[in-house]
Amino acid sequence: MSAAVSRRATVVTVVTAVHAPSARFLPEAYASLCEQRLPDGWEWRWLVQEDGYGDEVRPYVPDDARVSFRQGRAGGPGVARTIALARAEGPYVRILDADDRLPPGALARDLAVLEGDPAVGWATSRVLDLLPDGSTAGFPGDPQEGPIERGAVLDHWTANDFRAPVHPASLFVRRELLLALGGWMALPASEDTGLLLALNAVSRGWFSAATGLLYRKWKGQVTGQAAHTDPVERGARMAVVEARARALADFGWQYPPGR
Numbered sequence: 001m002s003a004a005v006s007r008r009a010t011v012v013t014v015v016t017a018v019h020a021p022s023a024r025f026l027p028e029a030y031a032s033l034c035e036q037r038l039p040d041g042w043e044w045r046w047l048v049q050e051d052g053y054g055d056e057v058r059p060y061v062p063d064d065a066r067v068s069f070r071q072g073r074a075g076g077p078g079v080a081r082t083i084a085l086a087r088a089e090g091p092y093v094r095i096l097d098a099d100d101r102l103p104p105g106a107l108a109r110d111l112a113v114l115e116g117d118p119a120v121g122w123a124t125s126r127v128l129d130l131l132p133d134g135s136t137a138g139f140p141g142d143p144q145e146g147p148i149e150r151g152a153v154l155d156h157w158t159a160n161d162f163r164a165p166v167h168p169a170s171l172f173v174r175r176e177l178l179l180a181l182g183g184w185m186a187l188p189a190s191e192d193t194g195l196l197l198a199l200n201a202v203s204r205g206w207f208s209a210a211t212g213l214l215y216r217k218w219k220g221q222v223t224g225q226a227a228h229t230d231p232v233e234r235g236a237r238m239a240v241v242e243a244r245a246r247a248l249a250d251f252g253w254q255y256p257p258g259r
Helices: 018-035 077-087 106-116 152-160 177-179 190-201 231-251
Strands: 010-018 042-051 067-072 092-095 120-130 136-138 145-148 172-174 204-216
Touching: 010 018, 010 077, 010 106, 018 042, 042 077, 067 077, 077 190, 092 106, 092 177, 106 120, 106 172, 106 190, 106 204, 120 190, 136 177, 152 231, 172 177, 177 190, 190 231
Parallel strands: 010 042, 010 092, 042 067, 120 204
Antiparallel strands: 092 172, 120 136, 120 172, 145 204
């Protein structure tokens, strides 16, 4: 049954790119959204954007007035997420990949951080791998809960074989800041890492030690394909991601302006 939508609520927009192989996980992502409890006066809207045209995704999209589904030319998840921003409402955007899930309380925690400190442009959180048998595994080396200063992500990333200290799939970001940076990078992969580094080049962030995402590991995921680790392509991706972040830092533009 379709859920009612309040016209007076302030919106957190959740953006999901999906393609046919990952569509079967959408009901679990939706169930995790329905478990979220936001403060009075806040609601979420879910923008599901198919990367391409076909008949395999739509049957998995829930019948809910809070959910908007569109299709578009295939260009990868970054293109799908960015085109979905045309439908975004409210001051904040949360990323949720089609095959991932939000633990209870994840949206409310991120919202509290950004509502509580206007100088913080984005938030990330602890991520657990969701393994095929249903068990979970953590990432080693999570930072302590608290602010992430400008440039800290790039410093760590370059010193640790292009591995960021926080996970870009858990990003919760101010919508205007996301739009000002052009959304996700036009790359075949690492487009979310490129966004993370760009955000950190111009604004402070926040890391929450509480688990904010269950990151599904499965045979068909894009990051598990051989092309993702091709050394020539990976080197090119990393080069342009780093160059963008350094250029933004060198230009001196920052969020909030004038701070």
